[in-house]
Amino acid sequence: MDISGSMRKLYKSGVVQNILERIYPLATKFDDDGSLDMWIFSHSFNKLSAVVEENFDTYIEAEILNKKPSSSWGRTEYAPVMEDVISTYKYSKIPAYVIFITDGQNSDKTKTKQALIEASNYPIFWQYVGIGFEEFEFLKRLDELKGRAIDNANFFQLNDIMSVSDEELYNRLLNEFPDWYKEIHKNS
Template sequence: MAIDLRKIERTAPALVDLYKRAGASLRRHGLEGQRAAVYLVVDHSGSMRPYYRDGSVQALADRVLGLAAHLDDDGRVPVVFFSTGVDAVTVVELADHRGRVDRIAAGLGHMGRTNYHLAMDAVIDHHLDSGTTDPALVVFQTDGGPTSRLLAEKYVCKAARLPMFWQFVGFGDPGSHQFDFLRRLGELPVPARRPVDNTGFFHAGRDPRRVPDDVLYDRLVGRFPSWLAAARAQGVIRGTTPVRSDSLGT
């Protein structure tokens, strides 16, 4: 059940417009009333420094929080910061969202390289340990391709057995070949490599803050309904035993 608008007005008035726009997008895509655990994964590699400095990462966190308020009712979003390893697993909350990303990032220290699979592993563990029966929508932000494409692809394919949809969001030059890996993820064959297509990708450009809220929300949830239908048909959401991340292997 969605968080009531009046609670948003009391606890996070700056997110009221985002909450309303997220709700409109969910209705457009037939997702009103759908429950889902929402996760945010943010790139903390060295090349991301300008996007922390200009507020792009904070803006994405606020928008995801506005979306999560419709899909879940706890007013918080688990966030994984990653680079060479997992730099932090924490939360953003309605009542304390302002500047939250800056406060977290300030305590993380070195900004390393870009290992997708370790961040995926952390999200998978968190979701399984939570005990929830709801599917998950994972917003996975990055400004470049993975250090190990082989490991990232392996995790994408094996994680397809879990009730989790991975929506990748690119920051930076739209023409960069850094994003070729993410553009090709949709081509990984079903069912030869994975039971369902469990990924989406869109590019938010050099200044992600300028992407209109309506457009961003439509891109975040646009593929979620078709994944939900396919995952239910294949027993990924219902009638299957969850696979722990330590069984995914590397």
């Protein structure tokens, strides 16, 4: 979850909490213990405590706004957090599905491309979600990035997540993941 300076208003207004509450049910279906691993990022990143049934409805206020993690409200870099996610899951026997939420462009495009290419060698799928009204040209290009061992990413944009039904949101979140999942199992 992006926590760069441009996201501050979305955190304080409750939009990010709403996003979390809407994606958490998906995590309970993917993870055998019903938890959602959480990273936040701007120019650096923090891995936070997991989102679980007991804390999902107050998570953003309790774990981010009240604690003020060191990565809060800086510029936007994707590669450092992506590299940490990769190191966490690259040897996992269970595929990882990463929902990567941001509202803007990053300043480390070359390193981000390298991280996505590296991740394509492991069982990690990246679902990039752009929130707001940015153009998201870079994320669109990541979705089509050449040089990957397998297509391990998808991107879609939500101008106003509050106006999208849960059904549409889940359809969009899972649009390419099933094909990727079949492909990695076919090749293993």
